[in-house]
């Protein structure tokens with residue numbers, strides 16, 4: 001067809017010249033030019049490109065399948081699909097090219113081949129972009145790695161120090177829980193190691209390679225809790241921001257979500273959480289689409305959850321759902337047998353963190369520590385040891401370095417209200433109970449138990465006989 005839109009101008013000729021000039025310019029300016037036929041066999045390749053791929057002359061390439069000369073070539077894909085690849089990176093062994101590939105069509109529009117131009121090699125004009133890209137990629141990789149590390153479990157069961165029967169039983173039960181996928185409810189006073197055990201359960205579960213995400217329910221303002229948990233789509237007004245954001249459930253996908261202080265969760269959020277746990281899917285705030293989730297939940301609380309249920313502050317159905325595997329962490333005062341080991345472990349940690357030699361404890365310190373009530377449990381023990389380390393230069397800490405700790409025996413438990421008996425009988429029973437408790441808490445160490453009770457060791461042995469209390473051979477060997 002001859003176009004004569006404007007007299008004196010042959011548009012077909014101009015188009016032909018434009019194409020020819022484009023081809024010739026690209027051929028001269030480019031690192032390489034290649035033309036293949038409908039079977040992706042090389043019809044033409046320029047000198048420079050042929051040499052790049054180890055040929056002495058372009059003739060050696062003619063008629064051969066393009067991949068035989070350029071192993072990663074995508075020319076066949078262009079021939080087969082008829083679609084251009086306008087910008088791509090061709091990895092050619094030690095070199096990388098920016099390439100463009102166009103299909104060649106006959107007058108009927110049938111694909112009869114393709115032409116490819118290697119625009120630049122990376123050592124030339126794109127070098128600054130490559131450098132920048134490489135740097136950004138490296139930064140991204142580091143950031144991803146840091147994030148992945150932050151989302152890994154920080155502790156394993158080996159970090160849970162303790163060999164007392166109570167600690168061993170807890171670890172056994174927690175290991176059993178780790179082998180299942182059921183929700184776990186960690187109960188216990190503050191500082192007993194609930195968070196540590198949550199990490200350890202995740203670390204030895206089949207989800208270990210996936211994220212561990214923790215959230216302290218009590219620390220998040222009520223108005224933000226829903227978004228924090230379930231996320232929000234862009235545009236949903238959540239009081240925090242208008243941008244969409246992922247919730248902790250989505251961040252924990254495939255892994256474990258640790259809900260600390262679950263007892264502080266408002267009732268409205270409890271209902272939504274229950275639905276999510278039941279349905280295994282959630283709706284981000286402001287969205288009408290459900291997102292399936294695969295997350296194992298470990299919840300923890302230091303409040304009396306049964307009482308919260310009785311008082312209507314915590315949903316009974318959620319309590320049962322979360323409490324499939326309840327684990328109660330023993331308070332420190334019920335495992336004083338572990339006191340020495342814990343102190344050693346904590347003092348070692350303090351020394352490592354401060355890059356100082358490790359301190360140890362004089363013989364009068366453990367009995368003093370054993371007398372404390374430890375309401376803050378191991379966290380409080382750590383604080384007390386840290387303070388003593390800071391306030392003293394002695395390599396062996398003395399009782400006098402523990403200012404603020406009092407030498408007082410803790411109040412004994414009160415006898416049951418239902419018991420009615422003679423005073424002598426009650427006193428005897430009470431004394432036996434006190435001795436048993438002291439022995440239990442001092443891990444069977446009679447010297448420690450005698451100190452806690454404020455009596456001599458000989459007196460203790462006499463009383464053991466009177467009350468027919470036996471020491472097993474394992475604990476006797478420590479006296």
Ligand SMILES: Nc1ncnc2c1ncn2[C@@H]1O[C@H](COP(=O)(O)OP(=O)(O)OP(=O)(O)O)[C@@H](O)[C@H]1O
Pocket residue numbers: 159160161162188189190191192193194195196197260300301302345378379382
């Ligand atoms: N058995 C243990 N062995 C060693 N360290 C422990 C042990 N239990 C707790 N700790 C340490 O005591 C501190 C408090 O533990 P953690 O935060 O796990 O307690 P928690 O029960 O979750 O407390 P809270 O209820 O206040 O959140 C941490 O530094 C933890 O590493």
